[in-house]
Amino acid sequence: MEIKTGYLYHIKDEYFDVVNDENLMQNHERGKKRPPYFTVKEGNILWFIPISSIVDKKTDKYGFCNTIIIEKIFSEDCAILL
Numbered sequence: 001m002e003i004k005t006g007y008l009y010h011i012k013d014e015y016f017d018v019v020n021d022e023n024l025m026q027n028h029e030r031g032k033k034r035p036p037y038f039t040v041k042e043g044n045i046l047w048f049i050p051i052s053s054i055v056d057k058k059t060d061k062y063g064f065c066n067t068i069i070i071e072k073i074f075s076e077d078c079a080i081l082l
Contacts, residue, residue: 005041008051008073036073038080051078 003009016024037048051073058065069080 003039003046005039005046007039008036009039009048010036011048049080051080 035050038051040047040049058068071078071080
């Protein structure tokens with residue numbers, strides 16, 4: 001499979017089973033599924049950025065947010081977490 005920058009991807013559960021890192025976003029945590037990931041290429045590194053439906057938590061807590069970009073994805077407001 002060729003992975004391209006600028007696309008959304010779902011990472012298979014098997015990857016997280018093999019890596020077995022408790023710091024990675026867990027699937028089915030508190031009834032939620034792992035989010036899709038947006039890809040960005042920087043040099044030879046392909047970054048996978050989680051896309052979340054959590055929109056207001058940071059602005060509610062701090063009054064502003066400079067680490068989340070809000071975009072429409074599949075007609076739904078989603079937060080791109082940087």
